[in-house]
Amino acid sequence: MTVEFRVHGLGTPVLSxxxxxxxxxxxxxxxxxxxxxxxxxxxxxxxxxxATVEGNVISLDGIVPSDEAEALxxxxxxxxxxxxxxxxxxxxxxxxxxxxxxxxxxGTLLPNAGVDGSNAPPGHxxxxxxxxxxxARRLRTEIRERTGASIxxxxxxxxxxxxxxxxxxxxxxxxxxxxxxxxxxxxxxxxGVLLVTRRAVADNVASAAELxxxxxxxxxxxxxxRGLDLPIGDWSGVEGIAADECLFMGVLGRFPPGE
Numbered sequence: 001m002t003v004e005f006r007v008h009g010l011g012t013p014v015l016s017x018x019x020x021x022x023x024x025x026x027x028x029x030x031x032x033x034x035x036x037x038x039x040x041x042x043x044x045x046x047x048x049x050x051a052t053v054e055g056n057v058i059s060l061d062g063i064v065p066s067d068e069a070e071a072l073x074x075x076x077x078x079x080x081x082x083x084x085x086x087x088x089x090x091x092x093x094x095x096x097x098x099x100x101x102x103x104x105x106x107g108t109l110l111p112n113a114g115v116d117g118s119n120a121p122p123g124h125x126x127x128x129x130x131x132x133x134x135x136a137r138r139l140r141t142e143i144r145e146r147t148g149a150s151i152x153x154x155x156x157x158x159x160x161x162x163x164x165x166x167x168x169x170x171x172x173x174x175x176x177x178x179x180x181x182x183x184x185x186x187x188x189x190x191x192g193v194l195l196v197t198r199r200a201v202a203d204n205v206a207s208a209a210e211l212x213x214x215x216x217x218x219x220x221x222x223x224x225x226r227g228l229d230l231p232i233g234d235w236s237g238v239e240g241i242a243a244d245e246c247l248f249m250g251v252l253g254r255f256p257p258g259e
Contacts, residue, residue, distance in 0.1 A: 005227035008032040009212035009220040010043070017055040021045070022142035025222055034224060037149035040232055042225040043139075044154045044209035047172055048119045049221035050135045051126045058085055059124050076101060082115065082125060089113035089127050107240035108172070110159060119221075129155060132173025133237045140175045150232050152176035156206035169206030175236045177202065201230070202238060 010028035015021070025045070029037055037043070051057065065073065065080035069087055073080035076096045083101065087093065090103040090113040103113040105128070114128035129135045136153040144150055155173030160166070171179055179202035186194050209223035 171202035
């Protein structure tokens with residue numbers, strides 16, 4: 001089966017807390033020549049844009065670092081005020097390298113607990129949206145109420161991966177499409193039964209969108225993905241796995257079972 005789809009970058013003005021994100025995206029779709037949102041579309045939105053309009057932007061001027069933040073800042077060459085924000089956002093700090101702390105947050109392993117200084121005003125940082133799945137659901141509902149279109153929404157972040165250079169897109173929030181599909185029980189080309197395979201659909205769509213969204217001053221915080229022919233429904237949520245079930249963390253022995 002051949003699937004042809006298009007990815008349209010959705011440029012917006014610089015977003016501020018309280019801005020109408022759904023309206024900005026609707027205007028952006030019209031400017032692309034794609035017309036308007038249609039049933040079956042998937043919109044991918046950068047987590048920084050979502051966090052910003054939701055008011056989740058933190059000024060470092062008001063942060064008083066703890067002794068732990070001061071010590072980690074010296075060890076890993078990070079502004080202790082930013083370290084304090086990372087500590088506040090983390091479930092656990094696993095380790096780090098110069099410039100970054102490796103953290104566990106909501107069952108996900110990620111640098112600096114998702115706290116990001118890029119595409120934030122000077123002297124500010126943006127943590128991840130407080131509930132990315134809820135953010136995706138709200139945006140999906142707003143667009144459906146205002147356009148009549150039943151779409152999927154992905155809140156995406158860019159992440160590094162173990163032993164790989166560069167970043168790719170990862171879905172941290174999802175609504176309207178199934179984030180992961182279970183391929184277990186299907187057969188391969190030679191009749192072998194798949195035992196563990198699950199397709200990270202939302203992550204794959206997020207990575208495709210990242211190609212047009214960029215990481216710097218492009219001013220394209222979202223993308224419209226059209227033509228994927230994914231089922232649209234009331235699915236919601238991005239599911240992780242426990243640390244002791246993760247191949248990488250298990251092999252490294254950083255987490256005993258049940259921790």
